[in-house]
Amino acid sequence: MLGTINPEILFLQQEDQIKAGLLDMKMILEITEETYKMLGLGQIQNPPKTHIGIPEPDSWNSFFNTMPCYIGGDYNIAGVKWAAESKKNANTPGIPYGIDISILSDPETVLPFCILDGTIITAMRTSAVAGVQAKYCAPSDTKTATLIGAGVIGETMVMSVCEAIPTLKTIYICDIDLPKAQKIAEEYKGKYEGVEIIASDDSKACAAKSELIMGETTARTPFIDKTWVKPHSAIVCVSNEADKDVALMADVKVVDYWKQMVTFKNKAIVQAFDAGEITKDQILETSDLALGKPVRTSDDQFIYACSLGLGALDITVAYKIYQNAVKMGLGSKVKMWDKPLWE
Template identity: 40%
Template sequence: MVPEILFLKQEDVLNAGLMDMDGVLKMVEKAYFMYAEGEIKNPPKTMISLDSDEGVWKSRFMSMPVYIGGDINRAGIKWAAESTLNQKTGLLPMGIDMVVLSDPDTVLPVAIMDGTLITAMRTGASMAVAAKYLAKPDAKTAGCIGAGIIGRTTIWALSKVLNQLEKVKLFDLNIKKSQELFEEFKGKVNIEIAGSVEEAVKDADVVITMTTSQKPFVKKEWVNRARLFLQVGSFEAHEEIPAGADRIVVDDWEPIKYDPFSVFQPLIKSGKLRDEDVTPLYNIISKKSPGREGDEFIFFKSRGMGCLDIMVADYIYRRAKDLGIGKILHLWDSPKWV
């Protein structure tokens, strides 16, 4: 038997339909629901970091294995990597990801594909799904910090789920990036470029932070009006913000609970945050836990679940096969030892 592996470069992934944000939103929500129903195996990601001479990480590598059952029936893994050197030079993406899909019975790999933009799309979609269930229905203003790739997809996805959204106030240390998104979304999303973090988040109904900062920079007094704070990175909100929340919601608590860089670590160590104080988003989606209640302030933290990537990647693989996209590779002509 000569197994066929479909190789999809980034352009193939795009041509197979990745830029369908409505579709990605549905897939992300379905993955959360299936996880809540016990149909997905999604162990915590493993990570190794390589540090610079200054003692801060310069690159890191993460493995995210997953099995999705039900009508998907797919095993897969995302190999995710990040480089601060790439971020500084601008010559390569900061994050470079790859996805491998396998047959769950024969364990043969069936697809290898670029996962970089899959990560971007599902991350933006996951924040929007959180906003769909956690934001006040009349939320009109979003304050967004970070105009990078995740900022782009998050703004795009938010515009699909916040039906009353009138304005996005956007700040990035690199004003050029903010201006690029302003032009990209012109006529689709009303973006106002802010001159500071405070200006962007003040008076916003929803605050979203999507940066690589290694220290907190959003102060509690700036977000007193906000009823929902969505944090993608690790070090963005000062400790007082989640400490003062009426409710803490996360994508998956166990990995975040033991993450040494989590914004929750000081609260956990001091005994101010217990397991029973945290609600997983997937339980809200599956109606095992209640959603928003009145005017409460909700703090949501996402660490990223591999099942979202594999759900989207499996769709891309099936669509690429139907469209005849990609290149066929062979793992062997004949296996030497069986």
Template identity: 30%
Template sequence: MSKVSFIYLSQEEVVKSGGTDMLKTISDVEEVLVMRHKGECIVPHKVVLRKGTQEEESVTGRVNALPGYIGKDKNIGGIKWVASFVQNPFKHGLPRSSSLIIINSFETGIPLAIMDGTIISAMRTGAVAGVACKYLANKDARTVGMVGAGVIGRTVLMAVKAVLKDIVQVQIYDLFMERAEKFAKGMQDELKVPVSAVDSAEKALSNKDIIMTATPAKKPYVKAPWVAGGSLYLHMSGYECEYGVLSQSDKIVVDNWEDVKARNSQTPALMLHDGKLSDGNIHAEIAEIIIGEKPGRENRKERIFFNPVGMGVQNLMVAHRIYRTAKEKGYGQTLTLWDKPMWI
């Protein structure tokens, strides 16, 4: 066989193939977290392409490459090529993030699929928060406080609501009140839970069972007194909280501590760099809790801080499910790489 083809899936076809099914995405992410812990994945560090410094990227943007390999019955490699341009929604009417995912067979190396990764990336980011809620939140959590009315805020709230069935109140703060109000109305209609916009981060986060921050902030704004006893803090972005938030936490949990340290942009890594945190202060990677090597929440009063950094294999696991569904249902376009290779 010399002809080689692959399928291309647009964003609409990704959605038709289950791209916005949060419960399935949480299951995908949980499975691949455990596989990575057992050595059944390869997770290279991401490559970052940026103009200027890390501090300037909120203006200049960046593009990241996240390769990975998933073994066992999957036996696939691939990469997510993802752009993050913070000004897009405000200047160009475009999403902040856009991405492509390529899946390759690891028997031949031949590409199996190329697909929009924008929905997948957002969904798997929310899904890892859902996994955290499953193992680290009080099961009867009722209130959620959020800062950041963007796409990640949307998918995190989708995941929280999918896992925690007793949520009765959500409050959201954003620098732009109109954006927060639009988010609140849309998510209330979608999730059938009361969501309201408030005029400060303190109001949004104080005395909540679950708190979430997902902003491009370069200076910390979350203060320790706002974080209630018994809460789970989903710290989804960079340097968003004061060091005291971690110092008072009963448990600090991450997805991949070596990557958190390597990227050196999130609060735990910055604390480590400043000598305010050590490796021994990290209670666990979430996979250790999933498989029972370490305990998750042990009592109702614990403050637990969860910091995911994200891994390319999470995107690949979700993309592989979508690829198989698309193949079964006949979605997507078949594109030819070559009819006959010019050279062998």
């Protein structure tokens, strides 16, 4: 396929991708670790995402991010995710809060060869990154996890922690909107052997009983503060749940990708860095974890990890789904042209 001058594009909608294995969290976790290893080894170009907030960059009602990358190694593909979120969607039945689309391109001819809905890929890979961080950051005997936010990412977070933390016995799934948490608890009841899933709207009380706390909410201001912090635990957030004190109190601090994170000035860990309260050498990246650098050195430590989302991971997952879909004959084909007008 690579190097072709055939201007054919395969379009993969969500249903095709699900048939091609997208809901296999074990596979997504493996791709996630592999992608972060490649990032750490310098095989991936992933400039920081660019952000357009509407109406204003910082007080947005909706936003769009562009997330371009080149993946080297055995992949040799270029790609971009056009990622968006809308507050209005959060209260509109029938449409997700976050909606994404990705393009995969041949790096030699630069022809796009696949366009995919990126919405489920985003949910799977976001929770997979948190799952990989939890695997390395949670105490070794973690039995109880509190997941805060029972939306789309909350759904995939249940899958991710169940796969990544084999010692897990209890999950509290929490949301200010209790019926949403109850719906996920019901849906996953009995799906992971030996793991009980309990819905709650009191995330702080559940967190107090948990070694692992995961944040995946749409809260615009942090609500996890120093009163939540305790030894022998980890807090892993995909959004703005934890404040700066939480980052500062952590014995080990982890981000997904510092080069990008440092450009987002509203992130708690970046505020601590910009204020001179922590230095870069106190921060581990997820590629360090995947490459085997020591993370937790004692079960008594408190560890904080956070993520912003790596475009390259959307593209490595998308490429795997594309390869599966081609083998299975899935998707619809469209053409850029029959014959290019000018060449």
